[in-house]
Amino acid sequence: PDKLKTKVVSTCKSIKKLGQDDPRRITHSLKVGLALTLVSLLYYLRPLYDGFGVSGMWAVLTVVVVFEFTVGGTLSKSLNRGFATLLAGALGLGADYFASLFGKKGEPIVLGILVFLLGGAATFSRFFPRIKQRYDYGVLIFILTFSLVAVSGDRVDELVILAYQRLSTIIMGGATCMIISIFICPVWAGEDLHKAVASNLEKLASYLEGFGNVYFQSSEDDGSNVISPKDGKTLPKGYKSILNSKNSEDSLANFARWEPGHGRFRLRHPWKCYLKIGTLARQCAYQIEAINGCIRSDIQTSEEFKNKISEPCKRMSSECGKALKALSTSIKTMKDPSPANSHIENSKAAMKDLKFALKAASLEDSDDFLAIVPAATVASILVEIVNCVEKISEAVNE
């Protein structure tokens, strides 16, 4: 029983944590519960039941399948479902009529062939990246509705009435979802994307701001020329999550496209620009990952050399950090990103200083080339990062 108790406690804790991490998860669950209850009760109440028949079930089904975490997701699924049902229903009726021309014996054969052809073709169309991205769910519903309508042709006498009932219940379910998701604590995919991109830049910034001091500190403080692993660990590792952020950004941008204008975003907000900034941020994160490897390098670095380049390198990294912070703030507030320009200019100036320092440097007697390699690597990757940050700033300007 003690074991059970600890397990229950740990489960409760992880539930609590999940809710605290993002309280919108709790509101989302409540919203789904509400939508379900509303639609279920509509279906349960007698007058509506008599009107809608068993089709009422489709309203419940729609709510369950269509309600997504973000408004954009819900809208895209609802609209996909609605239009696909309409189109497939019409085609299904057509197929029924067409098949009936072949008489009692030919009908099932013709229907079977039609279902096979349309089912196969529609399934194949789901492999197209463009369709997969935006209309995947719609195609699924299309296949479903078409087969159902085509095959039930012989069974149900009043097929058109049935189709009408089914469509109206689906619209009812879809509308319930859309209204609840838009008007009760909406979770906008666009806003999430906006925040995610801004916070990614901030993560890069906080690493870069810390990096200069951590990597070059030992040379000043105690003269020991080994970076302790602890120092490497104190740097914020938030940038690691950026490395694999492509998919989530893509799907958010995808959903954002379906959303109506809200808050500070117009209907046709340039969501593609966010993807561009996201790609550049990932590029920057790859460089940071490489630089992070240098910190752990086992080659002893020459302190004299490190001191020589320390000042411009520190400035490059901290100015890049500041520029990224400024860019992130300008994204967040949607204001002119010009404050970042001065930091970028500073970092470019530091880059020039670094080049001068390198040109002026001469080799100390005690050192060899091996000893300068890690520091030189850090310097050259910082140069890449400066270029990358400049590109990000250009993208933000758009």
Added chain:
Amino acid sequence: PDKLKTKVVSTCKSIKKLGQDDPRRITHSLKVGLALTLVSLLYYLRPLYDGFGVSGMWAVLTVVVVFEFTVGGTLSKSLNRGFATLLAGALGLGADYFASLFGKKGEPIVLGILVFLLGGAATFSRFFPRIKQRYDYGVLIFILTFSLVAVSGDRVDELVILAYQRLSTIIMGGATCMIISIFICPVWAGEDLHKAVASNLEKLASYLEGFGNVYFQSSEDDGSNVISPKDGKTLPKGYKSILNSKNSEDSLANFARWEPGHGRFRLRHPWKCYLKIGTLARQCAYQIEAINGCIRSDIQTSEEFKNKISEPCKRMSSECGKALKALSTSIKTMKDPSPANSHIENSKAAMKDLKFALKAASLEDSDDFLAIVPAATVASILVEIVNCVEKISEAVNE
């Protein structure tokens, strides 16, 4: 009309290309068509119809929603759907019985509360990463079935018979999908994962094998010390696709877990190891991305210095490439990866040579530190890559 014609032609071409890229897409579409036709005709034929009632529709629905590209995907969805329906059906009947204790007036209120609570709780549970990963679809079906059964309680007199019919049609639909996906040209997620991981290593290998020659060639051929952008472009860029491969690998591993033993894979094949190798391969790809930046660097590199390190660097990069190729082959053939060891030893020896060369090097009069930075960076990242390849080899050994 000409415009329309070109559009049709281009669409046809892209369809053809899609099919040629992976012919399994065509067989998959045919398989879905076949499963749909089979189930639809079963539903269409009178004797079965009389037995199954409108529930036969659920078989069609199951096929459409459950049939996935890989066997693992189909199995995971079918089993999730089956068990979730069973569990939710039982709970729904219980809820109906419980609600009926509260009399005619209390019943809808109690049912509403129950649907709200269970719907909300189940939706929340989908946020748990573990549940999201494996049972997401099951939870969805659970919510659906529970609401349907709970709410239709008052309507349908013979609820248990209905539930039995529904379950049996779902099992029929699921079984059709499973049988067709396993026995007709099966697409195993495990095998795909296996191939994807091996081909990722190969992509890294072909970049590394080419890199040494491209980067260090100019110093030998014509003495011009600028790498033309063309040279950078001739390197195979396949490694770029590895940078964002995490999600697809994760989902394949996820599906692979549901698959029975097949071909050379046992039931409990260590799929997690593939994910580990995949992560290391990505790590390596990040380093290559950084090295790729060096090729495009605008700092003029000292030719003398380049020549000094050229030989060991070339060896490091080509031996790493060979080691990765050997590892990739050993994964493909599932044989002992020891042939790679000699290449790894070679590359480590080259790394030592590089260190000696660096220690022995002295600065030419004409050069300055700035000029050696890019080459030094390349060297130090190559060292990182050697370490990374060693880790990959360890992971493959497992």
